[in-house]
Amino acid sequence: MMWKKVLLASAVTGLLAGVAIPIHSTPADAARSGCHKAAKARFPHDHKARHEFKHWCKAQWKLYKAAHKR
Numbered sequence: 001m002m003w004k005k006v007l008l009a010s011a012v013t014g015l016l017a018g019v020a021i022p023i024h025s026t027p028a029d030a031a032r033s034g035c036h037k038a039a040k041a042r043f044p045h046d047h048k049a050r051h052e053f054k055h056w057c058k059a060q061w062k063l064y065k066a067a068h069k070r
Contacts, residue, residue, distance in 0.1 A: 035054045035057035035058050036054055038053075038054075039053040039054040039057065
């Protein structure tokens with residue numbers, strides 16, 4: 001009975017840890033889901049910083065796409 005509780009607790013902890021890991025590791029990855037969303041998540045209360053980050057993110061995405069073009 002004790003092992004079931006330990007196993008259940010570790011499974012829940014693992015699930016919560018998996019959800020907390022950020023998916024976007026680079027600006028190029030963030031751009032795929034939208035630079036606007038990434039900027040809003042990074043700067044929720046600073047409109048000017050969010051605007052600048054969004055433009056920087058889009059520029060990085062364009063560079064990434066140009067470098068990996070087939």
